[in-house]
Amino acid sequence: MGLLTGDALLSVAVAVAVFLLLLDLLHRRQRWAARYPPGPAPVPVLGNLLQLDFQDLPYSFYKLRHRFGDVFSLQLGWTPVVVLNGPSAVREALVDHSEDTSDRPSVPIYEHLGFKPHVQGVVMARYGPAWREQRRFSMSTLRNFGLGKKSLEQWVTEEAACLCATFATQDGLPFYPKALLNKAVCNVISSLVFGHRFEYDDPSLGRMLGLLEELLKEESGWMPQVLNTFPLLLHVLGLSERVFSGHIALSVLLDELVAEHRRTWDPAQPPRDLTDAFLAEIEKAKGNPASSFNQENLNAVTSDLFAAGTATTSSTLAWALLLMILHPDVQRRVQQEIDEVIGQGRRPEMADQACMPFTNAVIHEVQRFRHIGPLGTPHMVSRDTEVQGFLIPKGTTLITNLSSIMKDETVWDKPLKFYPGHFLDTKGCFVKPDAFMPFSAGPRTCLGEPLARMELFLFFTSLLQHFSFSVPEGQPQPSDHGTCGILFIPQPYQLCAVSR
């Protein structure tokens, strides 16, 4: 018994400090591997966390790239990170070495929020059977509903009509388009997942979008970084419940929607939507402990589809309309093409795309010039891998700078300009350079790409078929600079939508 004396305390403190430093060295030993990519020197325990400005990450990274080159390393807490810039490095990693670079970093905060081996959703699932099963399921469901009776294309076309009708009620007066675009795009995911669209004034839709926005906020900034580095903190004082209240509330809302859906599910009928198809898989998988088809994962997968499929697409559309009011000449040429190919008498269809090279080029150029996900989604290297002559050890987090590819001077004539000509050949036919990869590449490439392509084309052409968009009179030209959190989005702007 007895209190620790001053001397004893001191030796305990020294022992703890030495232990921490040793642990730190252990976590940093990767840096001493031969041919490890260069990077700023990390301080013990925090690594380079203090050297990054989380309010302006793009600028912090810009300086690092300038100093260390296209492939550089960082230490975020105890997580070793390598950043890849430029088309050849990214392709080499994600495509040539896809078997070794398709894992995701383990995220302690997710485990705290309910991640388990058979409950990982899709987006952040580890590269393994549970991910493969769910990725295949989502992709085949997307394909099947592309062909079904009420096909996905029909859902999107009808949603575009609802969106146009609501734009028309603004009577040509200035308004912020962002919230309406968000609602329309969220409805498309809701149609896919629940076979149901919400009216734009339905409070459930507003609530869903509010939670999705919170989710994005919760994942950006330094707090998740710190919690991932020191997972012990997650157990302190309900911290995670407070920091991740959006995640938790979204999961509760989805559970309610699934429960409602279950009541009307008739297994004898063909599936109405993704949830029906998933419920059928759960029945089939009963008694198979290896299956990832279970209630909790239904929640995780649908949450992923809403999170990955909503703000990405609606922000791209928000950029598209912003660029149209800033470039009225481009807008007029798109409208001309719409008038020639579709006219005013019918709704646009996907089949029109092949006859509309200019419109197609404009949509691609919006995605190139203002890419919404500059740094993609982090990958993890699951085996020592060589990229551009550098050695990236197993366990390293990989960040692929997709923006750098889409601004690469060797590929694009005018990388820093909005220039649809990047996607047109001399005869005016649509061409797509290999370096165009807003959806990433390799086995983890965006599985929603076909749906996103369909939404971008049908929403954009429907809107320009019905309206001419302009900067409200007397207002200054809005900026096309944008703000960067997890997504790169336009600063809030107003426009006028005048019926044609």
Ligand code: HEM
């Ligand atoms: C303009 C719209 C979109 C863009 C630019 C985009 C971009 C991306 C990117 C860059 C990734 C990461 C790929 C990687 O890890 O290397 C991704 C993943 C993903 N996206 Fe999209 N996306 C869009 C729309 C959608 C839509 C509409 C859906 C839903 C149907 C969706 C579902 C997903 C899913 C589930 C993943 C995870 C794939 C996996 O880890 O296997 N995305 N997306």
Ligand SMILES: *[C@@H]1O[C@H](CO)[C@@H](O)[C@H](O)[C@H]1NC(C)=O
């Ligand atoms: C990504 O590329 C862009 C454009 O080249 C650059 O400004 C930015 O700093 C890069 N980010 C990282 C993380 O390297």
